[in-house]
Amino acid sequence: MPRTLQARHERLELSRPFRIARGVKTAADVIAVEIGQGGVVGRGEAVPYPRYGESVASALADVERARAAIGQGAGRSDLPSLLPAGAARNALDCALWDLEARLSGRSVAGMIDAPEPGPLVSALTIGIDEPDAMARAAAAVAHAPLxxxxxxxxxxxxxxxxxxxxxxxxxxxxxxxxxxxxxxxxRLQPFLASQSVDLLEQPVPADEDEWLEGFRPAVPICADESVHVAADLPRIARRYQAVNVKLDKSGGLSEALALARGARRLGLGLMTGCMVSSSLSIAPALHIAAMSDFVDLDGPLWLSRDRDGGVVDQGGYLLPPADGFWGMA
Incomplete structure (x- = not known):
């Protein structure tokens, strides 16, 4: 049966500035994809990331490259031959998971033989600011577990x-x-240990991390920008103690599952992360989060308005979206 494909840019305003080492964000620019078949629609969302040479325009152009194949019935397993890992493939992959769940009457959790997503501890982010301001921000959420x-x-x-x-x-x-x-x-290893830091995430540029081979940190170091797909793991395992799985890097839930499972086989710690995005990006990532030691999926909490039925934070615990939001029959 032929399929329809719609893709668009959406700009989601933030409720407050999000400051990291690379700059300040006041809105999230996402691409939203809908794949229809027989009156049923599967949805996916992704965040094109300039750090990886992506833009909204390039991601939408990538989606167009796959349009004919998707329309003719290409599935998740076909996407790696159509597009590189990245935002466009992520949006399409997640839309196909959602579509398959709705057509088959099985949830994504059932399809991967996993429990349905439930409440989990998810980090609340303290953005860069003056120390006093960061202290005030931390005091406001000091009750949160992470x-x-x-x-x-x-x-x-x-x-x-x-x-x-x-x-x-x-x-x-x-x-x-x-x-x-x-x-x-x-220099900061003793200090980080003294502050009971649990994880240090991608401290150095991804192309300058060779020296981490053989380094024995006082606090585990987690690869983020250095790791995208499962094929990266042999190199990563020599340099890091954990990996941060993000669907926008891996190109969707399909590759994210392979990356997470491969990391576990190698004895690496596992973290699930996200870009600043809506709950439509977060819902698929919850299936990786359920496998993870650390979860950082607070992207929608920075938005002025999330999608209806999205995730909810309760004191540092993230509650899954409403029934039927994504990946459910």
Whole structure:
């Protein structure tokens, strides 16, 4: 049966600025995809990321490249031969999962032989600011079990210390977004341990991480920008102790599952992350989150308005979307 394909750019305004080492975001630019068959529609969303050479225009152009094949019935297993891993493939892959669930009467959880998504601990992010402001932000969510602290190379100690003092009981992920160098990483190891940091995420640029081979950190280091797909794992396992799986990097839930399962086989820690996005991006990632040691899926919490029926935060616990939102019969 022939399929229809619709793709569009949506700009989702944020409720407050989101500051990381690369800059400040005030809106999330996403692509939304709908694949229809027999009156049933599957939905997917993705965030084109300039760090990986993507733009909204390039992602939509990639979707167009796959239009004819999708219309003629190409499935999830065909996507790697049509498009590289990235935002466009992610949106299409997730839309196809959703469509298959609705057509088959089985949920995505049932299709992958996993439990249905339930409440889970998900990090609340403290964006880069002056230490006093970060302390105030952390104090407001100090009850949450997991916080993620964004830093850069400018006095990260003061920022981390401020958050830790304001939230003494929370687990901490520190994320420099590739802004540190080897000297900073090595120098801060005792400090990070003293602040009971649980995970250090991608401290150095992805193309400058060779020296991590053989390095024994005081705090586990998690690959983010350095890892995209399962084929990256042999190299990553020599340099990192954990991997951050993001569907926008892997090209969808299909490859994300392969990456997560491969990481586990190699004994690596597992984290699930996201871009600033709506709950339509988060719903598929919940199936990776269920397998993970750390979860950072607070992207929709930064929006002025999320999609109806999306995820809900309750004190640092993320509740799944309403029934029928995505991936359910």
């Amino acid at each position: 916080l993620k602290v964004k830093v850069d190379a400018q006095d990260p100690e003061a920022r981390i210390r401020a958050v830790r003092q304001a939230a003494p009981d929370a687990d901490l992920i520190v994320d420099p977004n590739e802004s540190w160098n080897r000297e900073i990483v090595e």
